Amino acid sequence: MPTGTAPVRPLGPDSVAELTAAAHTLLARYDGSSTHPGLLAEVPAAAASLSDAIHRACRPVDTADGLFVLRGLPVDDTEIGPTPGHWSAAGDAGAVYDVVLLLLSTVMGTPIAWEGQQEGRFVHNIVPSPGHEQEQTGASSSVLLSPHTEDAFHPGRAHLLVLGCMRNHDSVATTAASIRQVELDDREVELLSRPVLPILPDDAYEEARGYAGEPPAVPTLWASEEGLTLRFDPAYTPLDQAPEDHRAAYARLEGELARVSVAVSLNPGDVLVVDNDLVVHGRVPFQARYDGTDRWLKRSSVRVGGRSTRPPAEKSEHGYGQAAVEAYA
Ligand SMILES: O=C(O)CCC(=O)C(=O)O
Numbered sequence: 001m002p003t004g005t006a007p008v009r010p011l012g013p014d015s016v017a018e019l020t021a022a023a024h025t026l027l028a029r030y031d032g033s034s035t036h037p038g039l040l041a042e043v044p045a046a047a048a049s050l051s052d053a054i055h056r057a058c059r060p061v062d063t064a065d066g067l068f069v070l071r072g073l074p075v076d077d078t079e080i081g082p083t084p085g086h087w088s089a090a091g092d093a094g095a096v097y098d099v100v101l102l103l104l105s106t107v108m109g110t111p112i113a114w115e116g117q118q119e120g121r122f123v124h125n126i127v128p129s130p131g132h133e134q135e136q137t138g139a140s141s142s143v144l145l146s147p148h149t150e151d152a153f154h155p156g157r158a159h160l161l162v163l164g165c166m167r168n169h170d171s172v173a174t175t176a177a178s179i180r181q182v183e184l185d186d187r188e189v190e191l192l193s194r195p196v197l198p199i200l201p202d203d204a205y206e207e208a209r210g211y212a213g214e215p216p217a218v219p220t221l222w223a224s225e226e227g228l229t230l231r232f233d234p235a236y237t238p239l240d241q242a243p244e245d246h247r248a249a250y251a252r253l254e255g256e257l258a259r260v261s262v263a264v265s266l267n268p269g270d271v272l273v274v275d276n277d278l279v280v281h282g283r284v285p286f287q288a289r290y291d292g293t294d295r296w297l298k299r300s301s302v303r304v305g306g307r308s309t310r311p312p313a314e315k316s317e318h319g320y321g322q323a324a325v326e327a328y329a
Pocket residue numbers: 126137138145150173174175281282283297299
């Protein structure tokens with residue numbers, strides 16, 4: 001896997017000062033709590049008043065990489081405190097970065113949350129947790145988190161995934177592979193554009209996994225007006241139910257995604273923005289420390305209005321009874 005030369009969009013000192021000042025101002029008004037509904041309600045106005053430089057840095061992905069890194073935010077390793085041992089223990093740890101992520105996400109679109117995930121928070125904490133080492137979720141560590149579309153099972157999934165790095169002493173890489181860099185022949189694209197297999201809810205959605213409705217078959221690829229897009233999560237796709245030629249095309253896609261995959265090792269302060277319709281992401285295996293110095297990411301999911309990157313048929317999917325909550329709705 002090549003080490004990525006992800007496009008970097010620097011945030012200059014003025015932009016950094018503006019973002020952190022806006023975040024501090026909001027937090028000061030709401031007891032330092034980044035999850036306060038009052039704070040959330042003020043984010044859109046604060047985001048709108050950020051400078052053109054920040055708005056420009058948050059423009060849509062504009063390369064075939066399907067991602068970019070915003071770089072320049074300072075993180076004081078002491079000030080942020082120890083890495084929580086579990087997302088539920090994070091509380092307001094690193095709250096300034098929660099708000100900065102909300103501001104950036106709101107410049108790019110609308111943050112979404114899931115009632116059943118991390119208590120409905122709009123900014124998740126991604127930390128390795130004891131007992132979860134081998135899961136296919138952000139809490140795992142010792143296994144490869146295989147390439148996936150975020151929340152692939154759901155028609156309301158994010159258009160953008162935003163990962164802000166707080167701490168990463170072992171330079172553990174996030175992986176990313178763009179559909180715009182794979183080479184498939186027309187026949188393979190045609191096969192994978194047919195709705196043949198469902199994508200089942202992942203381990204992070206306990207309730208959805210018990211949903212009684214028939215799982216809808218969905219296409220893996222979609223030739224949108226803007227180019228090819230994908231919806232891909234092999235770990236939750238019952239491939240054995242597909243005909244042989246379909247399985248072969250799927251395997252080709254998997255191989256191509258592995259071939260073009262890059263490893264992006266985030267440094268503290270880096271904010272990785274991944275287009276969830278173009279890029280599948282994952283994470284390499286690592287040894288968790290469980291001593292307060294573990295890798296720690298903040299994550300937000302963003303919807304972007306007016307995009308035509310998904311098949312219209314998605315609108316009639318049941319989403320396994322789950323609904324994403326839009327901030328500012
Ligand atoms: O840990 C990472 O780098 C990515 C984890 C992940 O898949 C996610 O946060 O959605």
